[in-house]
Amino acid sequence: MFMSIVHPGDSAARAAPDPAAGDRQTQADRPIAFGIRARMLAAVGAACVTVLALTGTVIAVQLDAIETAARLEARNLAASVAYSATFNSNALQAYVEGLDDLYKRDLFIVDRERRTMADILKSELGEIYREDRGGEVEATMRDGVPRGFVEISAQHPNGAKQMVVPMRDAPRPDARIVGAVVLEYTDIALQLFEAEVGTLYLVGAAGLAACLGIGVFGFRVSGRITRGVRELHQAVRGFSRGTPAPALMPQDRDEIGELTLAFNTMAADLQRSYLELLLETEMAKEAARQVEILAYSDKLTGLANRTQYARLMTQALAEAARYGRRLALVVVDLDRFKNVNDTLGHEAGDALLRDMAARLTQCMRESDLIARLGGDEFVLLLPDVDQPERLGTVARKLLKALSSPLRLEGQELRVTASIGISVYPDDGTDEPTLMKHADIALYQAKEDGRNGFAFYSPALNRHSIERLAFESELQRAFDQGQLQLHYQPKVLAADGRIKGVEALLRWPHPDMGAVSPARFIPVAEETGLIVPLGRWVLEQACRQQVAWKREGVGDLVMAVNLSARQFSDENLFDDVAAIVAATGVDPASLELEITESMLMRDIERAMSLLAGFKRMGLRLAVDDFGTGYSSLANLKRFPIDTLKIDRAFVRDLEGSGEDQAIAQAIITMAKSLGLNVVAEGVETLPQVDFLRDRGCDELQGFYFSKAVPAGELAAMLGR
Structure with missing residues (x-):
């Protein structure tokens, strides 16, 4: 900065104007x-x-990930339908209606001329589908590539997200395309x-x-x-x-x-x-x-969420392909997690998930990705697997950590898990394929008894498809009335008179013949079909009981089994009360059978539920007694009328002193509590003599009769 020095005595300088100073x-x-x-x-x-x-x-990015996940789920579901369905108009319609009842998904199937062969809305059958303005359906049937589009029609004026996949005449990628499956996934996207x-x-x-x-x-x-x-x-x-x-x-x-x-x-x-x-x-x-x-991040557990998993999985696959590495995808699913939510509440379920997430984190390396995809499903990504056979050791370590006891709501729980494993590139080279194959392996682990792990193999694909077909066939059998009730007599040990019957479910399949309950009941339990199926069994048994009484056949006690899934259903009491009222059955002639293990799972809830049934006037029986872990002190707390000795203790009565002692002890204990005693699985005269001489009240088994249709039982009573 430039400036002039002005002295006080320099008046001339002070008076003279300075243009630069003004500027x-x-x-x-x-x-x-x-x-x-x-x-x-x-x-x-x-x-x-x-x-x-x-x-x-x-x-x-989050919204795009949600849309991508919805499209992927829709494509997989539609592909599984296309893969499993039989190209027959009647079978397809029944198949689509069964899927709608089971999954509540809106889908339809068209042939090569885009004519509707199967649809939830029967009014659309035979109509040519023209709502894909971009020609996506025809394009997919031409090149076999799944496509998504938005349908704007009178049914969907605001637009409905649709996914179309090809339908082939054989389960091969090169098979001829004979039609297409179109699935609406608007609700899937909305749920996500x-x-x-x-x-x-x-x-x-x-x-x-x-x-x-x-x-x-x-x-x-x-x-x-x-x-x-x-x-x-x-x-x-x-x-x-x-x-x-x-x-x-x-x-x-x-x-x-x-x-x-x-x-x-x-x-x-x-x-x-x-x-x-x-x-x-x-x-x-x-x-x-x-x-x-x-x-x-997943807000409940702090683990990676689905978005982070998808992002890191893409990176890991790219690196594995570039450097020739193997990576493993491990899917972990907690066994019977729904039971924890149903019995202890969702807060306890959330606490359990946080604890399981912490245990998984402690077991894995820092380089491994642990993500929660939702519910009780966790996925682990192991990016560098030099020895795939060591994955079994990792799986066993995870199972041991997850099954350690923990306390929730003042109770000690032991939660197990099932694990499915797929390996890149042996089991797939992209994320959807690896995830699908890991899920198939997980399903196999559950089929093998849970609390275990399974590696994917191509043979499991066939088993998974057969299982899906069997589930659909069971649903179809239920919808079409193929299932029947047979009745096995229970006779008085003293004189052989028929005192009551047990209603037993049978499936006479038109092609497979008589399907064993040991095969289809576990599938019904797993899919949740057992709850509506159990309601149907109870209603049919009550109606049969009323019909017999009206015909004067006899004053019989009708016994109906409750499954574990039914017993944990929160609507069970209301369902039973509604059926008793609707059918007009005498409550004193209806006996509900509950297994010993079901009672001991949640004693307080079981006591409350059974007390309600007793107030209704029903009879209560403990089935398969002796195989659980109840004590005399616990047994006294339940308002039961009957103990049924499990057939495992009856089978070898003639030659097993231990089984004789157990049977005698059960009879003695029941008599001390004033309970009726029924032995099931009786097949020989020596078994009859032993049980009658020890004071057993009723006997049930092939020695007297197998389970027979209602008409045959009426004739038997007449004789």
Whole structure:
């Protein structure tokens, strides 16, 4: 800066105008501080826009992942339908209706001319499908590539998301395309969105909070800096006008001192402002990090979520392909997790999931990915597997860790798991194939008795398809009334008179013949069909009981079994009460049979439920007694009428002193409690003699009769 030194005595110099000084004064009067403040506020605005853009990007990525997952699920479900269905119009229609009842998914099947062969809406049958305005259905039947499109029609004026996959005349990729399966997946996408909507809100809230923080801090900082700049500007303007100014030091009060002090003040303000801006920047970075955590983490367990899993799986597959490595996909599913939710509540279920997530984390390496895909399903990604045979050791380690006891709601629980494993590239080269094959292996592990693991093999594909077909066939049999009830007599040990009957379910299949209950009952339990099936059995048995009584056949006690899935169903009591009222059956002639293990699973709930049945007037029996772990003290707490000795203790009565002692002990204990005793599985006369002589009240088994249809039993009673 250039300036003239004016002496006090130089009046001529003071009087003479200085054009340069006037120009300097005009420049000094410009509002510099306001320009700086505007630029700083613009920078703060840019930071806010950046955070909002990042937040919007994260939300967009999340929404795209949800849509991708919905399309993938829809494509897999439609493909499984196309793979499993038989190309016959009547069979296809029944198959589609069965799937609708089981999964509540809207789908239909068209032939090569796009004529509807099967549809939930029967009015659409035979109609040519023309609602794919882009010709997606025809294109898929031409090249075999699945496609998604939006159907806008009178039925779906707002648009419905559809997925079309080819349907072939044989389960081979090169087989001839004979039609297409079209599945609506709008509800699937909506369900996935609803599952993640909380996370989306949190991401948006975090982004807005970050913007608000940046704005407030930016406004405050700009004000402070503006004040400092204004002071400097005032000092420079005062100096340019020649007004007195404080010296640099207290003893030197001149214009240079004034400028130096003003500069020192400004420097201190700028340093303080810099620190605040640094803090502000760190806060913005932390907010961005929190946004990323919310976008890629499961909010319950803290593990990676489905979005993060998909992203890292893509990277891992690319690296495995580039470097020729193997990687393993391990799917972990907790056994009977629904029972924990049903009996202890969802809070206990959430606590269990958090505990299981912590145990999985402790078992795995830092390089391994652990993700929760939803519910009780976890997936582990092992990116570098040098020895695939060692995966069995890893699986056993996981099973041991997960099955260790834990306490929930004051109770000690032992939760087991089932594990399915697939390996890249042996079992697939893309994520959907590896996941499908791991799921097939997981299903095999559950079929083998749970609390175990299984590796995928091509042979499991056939088993999985057969199981799916069997499930569909069972559902179809139930829908079409193929299932029947037979009745096995229970006779008085004293004189052989028929005292009651047990209703037993039979499946006379038109092609497979008589299907064993040991085969189809576990499938019904696994799929949940056992609950509506159990309601049907109870209603049919009650109606038969009323019919026999009206015909004067005899005063029989009708026994009906309750399955474990039924007993844990929260609507069981209401269902039984409704059936008793609707059929008009005498409650005193109806006996519900519950296994010993079902009673001991949740004693308090069982006591409450059984007390309600007794108030209704029903009889109660404990089936398969002796195979569980109840004690006399526990047994006394239940309002039961009958104990049934399990057939395992009756089978070898003639030659086993241990079975004789057990049978005698059960009879003695039952008599001490005033209970009726029934022995099941009686097949020989020596068994009859032994049980009758020991005081057993009723006998049931092939020695007297197998389970027979209602008409044959009526004839037997007549004889």
